[in-house]
Amino acid sequence: MSNSNIVTFSIIIPTYNESENILRLISEIEKNLPTSDFTEIVIVDDDSPDGTGKLVENYINQQNNKNQKEVGAKTANCKVKIVHRTGKTGLIPAIMDGVKQSSGRTVIVMDADFSHPPEVIPKMMLESKMNPNSIIIGSRYVEGGKVVGWPKKRKLLSSGASFLARVGLNVRRVKDPMSGLFALPRELIENISIDTKGYKILLEILVKNKEIPTKEIPFTFIDRRSGKSKMDNGVILNYAKAIWQLYRHGQKSGHVTIDEKVNKGSVLFLSKVGRYYTVGISGLIINYLVSFLLANDVANSIRLLSNVWYLEASIIGAAISLTSNFFFNKYWTFEDRRFDLGSTAKQYASFIGMSAIGLIIQIAILYFMVENFVPYRISLIVAITVATTINFILIKKFTFKEKVWA
Ligand SMILES: Nc1nc2c(ncn2[C@@H]2O[C@H](COP(=O)(O)OP(=O)(O)O)[C@@H](O)[C@H]2O)c(=O)[nH]1
Ligand SMILES: [Mg+2]
Structure with missing residues (x-):
C-alpha cells in the first residue's frame, strides 16, 4: 500500500464555459505529473451553460468505473474532483471555494484555457517542494517568460497595470504580481479575506504577505484559442x-x-x-x-x-x-x-x-x-x-x- 491518500498538491482550476478545453487540460496535466506525490485536481465550475461541469462529472464517473473493473491496475497518483457552484459570482469566490473543498498542503491555481501550459506545473511543484514556505509564481515577465497572442493594446494594459501595482502597492520584488498561475502553502490562501472585487487574487496575497519569500518561474502565456475571455x-x-x-x-x-x-x-x-x-x-x-x-x-x-x-x-x-x-x-x-x-x-x-x-x-x-x-x-x-x-x-x-x- 502506498500513502497515496495523503494529498500533497491541490490544483484548483476555476471554469466558466470551458467545455472545449477542460478534459484535454486534465489529461495533459495528468500526463505531466511527477509520480512521487499525490495530486488532486479540483475543478470549480460556476454552473457553466455549456455543460463544463457535467463533462467533468462524467469523466470522473468513467474513471471510477474503469478503476473498479481493472483489478490490479497501477495505483493512480492523481484524482479529479468537481465542485459545482450554483451561480456565477466571480473568479475569486470560485477559487476560494475550491481551496475549501481541497486538502493538499500546497495549493496551485491555474486557468482552464491553456494560457497556463500544463508543462510548467511539474516545474512549479518541484520548486515548491524545495521552498515549501514560498509563493511560487508562474511569471510572464521574468527572463524566459513571455506573452503570445495578445494584441498590443492588451499587452500594454497588462504590463502598465503590473507596473502600477508593483510601484503603487510596493510589491516591486515580484515582476508578475498579477499572474493567475501560482503555488503556495495552503495557510496563505485559506484564511485570507479578499477585499478587492475582480480576479487578481495573487496580488492581494502578495500585498498582505510582504515577508513571505517568492520565486518566479518563467512561462510562455498563450492567449486562449477556444472559448471566450471574461475580460470584456x-x-x-x-x-x-x-x-x-x-x-x-x-x-x-x-x-x-x-x-x-x-x-x-x-x-x-x-x-x-x-x-x-x-x-x-x-x-x-x-x-x-x-x-x-x-x-x-x-x-x-x-x-x-x-x-x-x-x-x-x-x-x-x-x-x-x-x-x-x-x-x-x-x-x-x-x-x-x-x-x-x-x-x-x-x-x-x-x-x-x-x-x-x-x-x-x-x-x-x-x-x-x-x-x-x-x-x-x-x-x-x-x-x-x-x-x-x-x-x-x-x-x-x-x-x-x-x-x-x-
Ligand atoms: N468558476 C468561475 N470561473 C471563471 C469565472 N470567470 C472566469 N473563470 C475562469 O477563470 C479562468 C480565467 O478566465 P479568462 O476568461 O481566461 O480570463 P483572462 O485570461 O483574464 O481573459 C478560466 O479558466 C475561466 O474559465 C467565474 O466567474 N467563475
Ligand atoms: Mg484566459
Missing part, C-alpha cells in the same frame, strides 16, 4: 459610446452654440494655462469618482460592470476623464466651438496622443526619481507638474493649432 473590452467601448451620446444629446438640446468668430489670440497664454489646469482638476475628480464607483459595491448592482477589478476601474476612469478633459478644453480653454464629427474626431485622437506622450513623460520622471530614492510624494508632484506643462504646450500647438505664446 465591450465594457470600455460601451462607456465611450455612452459619453459620446450624452455629449450629442447636450448639443441637440441647445446648450452648445456654434460660434466661429472667436478671436483665439485675444486670450492670454496664462489664462489658458489656468483653464487647462482647472480642467485637469475636474478630470481628476471625474477619474476618482468613476474609479471609485466601478471598483465598489455599486458596480454589483449594474450587471454590465460587475467583475471590474479596481485597477481596470481606474483605467476606465482615466479614459472617461480624458474624454471629458478633451471637450472642456476644446470648448472652454481653447474656445473652439466647431463640433463637426470629422475634425472633432481628429482633434480627439491628437489630444489622446499628446496625453499619452505626457503620461509617458510623467511615468518616466516618476520611475527615474523613485528608483533613485527620491520620496514618492515629491517625485509625484514634480512628475505631474512637468508632464502637465509639456502636455499643455503640445496640445495648444498641435491639437488646437495655436501659437505657443499667443
Whole structure:
C-alpha cells in the first residue's frame, strides 16, 4: 500500500464555459505529473451553460468505473474532483471555494484555457517542494517568460497595470504580481479575506504577505484559442459610446452654440494655462469618482460592470476623464466651438496622443526619481507638474493649432 491518500498538491482550476478545453487540460496535466506525490485536481465550475461541469462529472464517473473493473491496475497518483457552484459570482469566490473543498498542503491555481501550459506545473511543484514556505509564481515577465497572442493594446494594459501595482502597492520584488498561475502553502490562501472585487487574487496575497519569500518561474502565456475571455473590452467601448451620446444629446438640446468668430489670440497664454489646469482638476475628480464607483459595491448592482477589478476601474476612469478633459478644453480653454464629427474626431485622437506622450513623460520622471530614492510624494508632484506643462504646450500647438505664446 502506498500513502497515496495523503494529498500533497491541490490544483484548483476555476471554469466558466470551458467545455472545449477542460478534459484535454486534465489529461495533459495528468500526463505531466511527477509520480512521487499525490495530486488532486479540483475543478470549480460556476454552473457553466455549456455543460463544463457535467463533462467533468462524467469523466470522473468513467474513471471510477474503469478503476473498479481493472483489478490490479497501477495505483493512480492523481484524482479529479468537481465542485459545482450554483451561480456565477466571480473568479475569486470560485477559487476560494475550491481551496475549501481541497486538502493538499500546497495549493496551485491555474486557468482552464491553456494560457497556463500544463508543462510548467511539474516545474512549479518541484520548486515548491524545495521552498515549501514560498509563493511560487508562474511569471510572464521574468527572463524566459513571455506573452503570445495578445494584441498590443492588451499587452500594454497588462504590463502598465503590473507596473502600477508593483510601484503603487510596493510589491516591486515580484515582476508578475498579477499572474493567475501560482503555488503556495495552503495557510496563505485559506484564511485570507479578499477585499478587492475582480480576479487578481495573487496580488492581494502578495500585498498582505510582504515577508513571505517568492520565486518566479518563467512561462510562455498563450492567449486562449477556444472559448471566450471574461475580460470584456465591450465594457470600455460601451462607456465611450455612452459619453459620446450624452455629449450629442447636450448639443441637440441647445446648450452648445456654434460660434466661429472667436478671436483665439485675444486670450492670454496664462489664462489658458489656468483653464487647462482647472480642467485637469475636474478630470481628476471625474477619474476618482468613476474609479471609485466601478471598483465598489455599486458596480454589483449594474450587471454590465460587475467583475471590474479596481485597477481596470481606474483605467476606465482615466479614459472617461480624458474624454471629458478633451471637450472642456476644446470648448472652454481653447474656445473652439466647431463640433463637426470629422475634425472633432481628429482633434480627439491628437489630444489622446499628446496625453499619452505626457503620461509617458510623467511615468518616466516618476520611475527615474523613485528608483533613485527620491520620496514618492515629491517625485509625484514634480512628475505631474512637468508632464502637465509639456502636455499643455503640445496640445495648444498641435491639437488646437495655436501659437505657443499667443
Ligand atoms: N468558476 C468561475 N470561473 C471563471 C469565472 N470567470 C472566469 N473563470 C475562469 O477563470 C479562468 C480565467 O478566465 P479568462 O476568461 O481566461 O480570463 P483572462 O485570461 O483574464 O481573459 C478560466 O479558466 C475561466 O474559465 C467565474 O466567474 N467563475
Ligand atoms: Mg484566459
